[in-house]
Amino acid sequence: MELRFSEADEAFRAAVRDFLEHNLTDELRAAGRASTSAFSEKQWNLGWLKILHAKGWAAPDWPVEYGGTGWSISQRYIFDTECALAETPPLSPMGLRMVAPVIMAYGRPDQKAFYLPRILAGEDYWCQGYSEPGSGSDLASLRCRAVSDGDDYIIDGTKIWTTQAHFANRMFALVRTDATGRPQEGITFLLLDMDTPGITVQPIITLAGDHEVNQVFFDGVRVPKANRIGGEGEGWAVAKYLLIHERGSTFTARIRVSLQRLKTIAAETGALEDTGFRMRLAQAGVTLEGLAMTELRVMAEISKGALMAAESSMMKTLGTELMQKVNELGLEALENFAMPYSHRWTIPGANDVPAGPRQAPILIGQYLNNRAASIYGGANEIQRNILSKLALGL
Structure with missing residues (x-):
């Protein structure tokens, strides 16, 4: 079978290649080539993100109303392919491709207005608080607890394998707000500021000898209920939606x-x-x-x-x-x-x-x-x- 892209798509490919040739610096290309992980160190992927943002190309997957490019699916595929072949620094997906679609789908208007422009510009750097010791593949068994206290939740527990948490200023996390009933029904999706008192980040050094992942501890961390995405106990549905984008x-x-x-x-x-x-x-x-x-x-x-x-x-x-x-x-x-x-x-x-x-x-x-x-x-x-x-x- 022979598949051909349209003439318009091939013209778009040429434009992408021209942009990469003139904007991907030798330093960024070297960082992309040397990357051994799913995405590069913060300084490199943010450096590349800011160049893309100035061009208006930071979020090809986003709707135009939120700052997306309006490209067709084939153009997005071509762009991702050409960036990979040029060995650009892999961008962190935590903000652009994971929590952003969730905020668009489940967030309130004020949450969209606040978070999405900051993600697009690289002003916020996100990490994911999902896995816990003993709750990885069986994520529904998570135990990190969020107890209601007026307008806030108070969080106690831990998350593990938290990629680049030592760089992040924000986290999206799944927490347990109800321990009764089916496990999936007691989970809530929250957005956290990483400088909130009670959050401790401890490094985990991988087999490759790098510091990429961490264990994060929560000790009486107070998070406003206004930071919740979706309703209380609806976090499992939100998480499944996010995982489609992650995978x-x-x-x-x-x-x-x-x-x-x-x-x-x-x-x-x-x-x-x-x-x-x-x-x-x-x-x-x-x-x-x-x-x-x-x-x-x-x-x-x-x-x-x-x-x-x-x-x-x-x-x-x-x-x-x-x-x-x-x-x-x-x-x-x-x-x-x-x-x-x-x-x-x-x-x-x-x-x-x-x-x-x-x-x-x-x-x-x-x-x-x-x-x-x-x-x-x-x-x-x-x-x-x-x-x-x-x-x-x-």
Whole structure:
């Protein structure tokens, strides 16, 4: 099957490439190329966000009334693809793609007027308060408690694996406001200021040696009820809506970049001379093309107004598992050079030289970070359960 974009879409692609060529600085490109995680450090993704905001391109997925671009679904797909191929710093999705759609769908007019412009301009930097110790995939079992006290809630408990909470000035969180009845019915969605007294952020150093995630503790934290999104006890429905947006990311372009980087390194180390390795590399490439085709099919359905909840789970599962496979092939290609590793080698501007190929630390860092990709955003085992229910009716 041969798929072609329209002449208008190809003209748009040329305009995007021209913009990237003239606005993506060498420093930002280096930061994007060195990123080993789902999104880059705050200084880099905010630096890129502000450039996009000045152009009016910060939020292609948003409706025009809130500051979106008005692009078609194919234009948004082209833009995401070209940014990935140019290796722009991955933007934090917490504000733009996660809490913003929730505020648009469930927020009051005053909440929309206050938060959305700040998210668009990068004035607020968000983190997500979902998972807890013992409540990850089974999120409905969360225990972080919010007790009503007049016009406020008082929160006690903890959240874990809170990405970039040490940078964030705001958090969106699920809290338990009712411990009776079905677990899903006692959850409420709140917006919190991270400088509120009683909030403590403690770092968790990952396998890759970086400080990306944290555990956040709440000790008598007072949050106005005016910061609630939706009604009390309606947080589960809000959370499910948000997860559709979290899982609906474009995977194939960034995987394609990683696969090309892998081929370059494999040629340098001699791994391409091995027939078995070439076969596994080819299999990954075929899987990527199949995933890209599926991505285009999903894009076509979304353009017709479909929400695509089941497909969102499918893309999350297939995309993260393929990404992990490419990472594993990267370590196989590096052979002994995959053993020495320091996180500092992935920092843009680092002046010490790693052992082996120059891009080896990026491959190793991606491998270590992406072990969690099939867990965060809803574990892939849970995604398969969702698929069996939504797509197969089981």
